[in-house]
Amino acid sequence: MIGHRYRDVIAVAAALAGPLLVALVLLPFRTGVSRTNLALILVVVVVAVAALGSRPAGALSALSAAAWFDFFLTPPYQSLLIHRAADVQTAVLLLAVGLVVSQLAARARRLKVITVTDAGYLARIHNTARLAQGATSADAVVDHVRRELGDLLHLRACRFEYGSLLGHPPRLEQDGGLIVGRRRWEVERRGWPEEDVELRAFGNGHFQGRFMLSPVPGERPSLQARLVAVTLADQAGVALDTAGPARREQ
Structure with a gap:
């Protein structure tokens, strides 16, 4: 029981700090790499946290990733404001996809099966979520x-x-x-x-x-x-x- 609690504490800390640290690492690339790809990198962090901890830790990491993506990687920088509609959509999709794959990763950990971290698989989930958000049919x-x-x-x-x-x-x-x-x-x-x-x-x-x-x-x-x-x-x-x-x- 103590081991589980210790792991959950580590997962919560990782949920808060992990996306922040990765967002800081991505700062030099924010003008040369598409923001969709930057968002997908943060989704991988969310999956890693969910695989380590629990569903709440995964959800917290998704919220943290969306917030730091907004703050550091979308203009105006160092602000929670977003001016471009495309950036708003990417931030919302980052949160939505992060929540989906974090729950999938947590479920996979509970079932003791492999988690989804492949970038190609994550891109399929992301693209489908994007279509579902904007499709009229x-x-x-x-x-x-x-x-x-x-x-x-x-x-x-x-x-x-x-x-x-x-x-x-x-x-x-x-x-x-x-x-x-x-x-x-x-x-x-x-x-x-x-x-x-x-x-x-x-x-x-x-x-x-x-x-x-x-x-x-x-x-x-x-x-x-x-x-x-x-x-x-x-x-x-x-x-x-x-x-x-x-x-x-x-």
């Missing part, structure tokens, strides 16, 4: 996620089905595991099964539909990739839930 987000899943998991095809669940296909779970029938399927050892796999999309706790993944038999997507796939599907679910009943009845 939830269908655009769903279509974007469908393409991302196809590329991320090296699928033959991917489609989205609205409405209720039919049948009992293999299912990709929230922890990145795969259930075939009632048993866990070892993807790393056996690869994908031959039939289509469902990935359910939830928005604010409400089932919105499912992505049907048509895998290449024998492909072995990493646990990191599968966790990112689950996160992308939930982002589509949130977009659908925000669109409201009118969209779901179409």
Whole structure:
């Protein structure tokens, strides 16, 4: 118990100091590197803190990263004001993506699985969050996620089905595991099964539909990739839930 408390204290300290120190290191590059890339570097710090500590520590580090990004890396510098709309959007996305991936990292630590730190995976989450924030249609987000899943998991095809669940296909779970029938399927050892796999999309706790993944038999997507796939599907679910009943009845 004392060990856990000590680790939580360290995580809170890292949540406060880590983003600040990294923001200071990035100061010389703030005019030569895009602010989106600077924000992604800070997201990696958020993930590291969440992997070390708890969900609150991850959330605190996301808030700290957004604040120091605003203060040091967006003009006017040394101010919490932001003049450019694009910088406002980047700061908001940094906070949103930081919160999402920090919760994912904390969940991964609790499940004793690998955390998502790959820059390419983080960029997929960031780009989807950016689209979800600005899209006028939830269908655009769903279509974007469908393409991302196809590329991320090296699928033959991917489609989205609205409405209720039919049948009992293999299912990709929230922890990145795969259930075939009632048993866990070892993807790393056996690869994908031959039939289509469902990935359910939830928005604010409400089932919105499912992505049907048509895998290449024998492909072995990493646990990191599968966790990112689950996160992308939930982002589509949130977009659908925000669109409201009118969209779901179409």
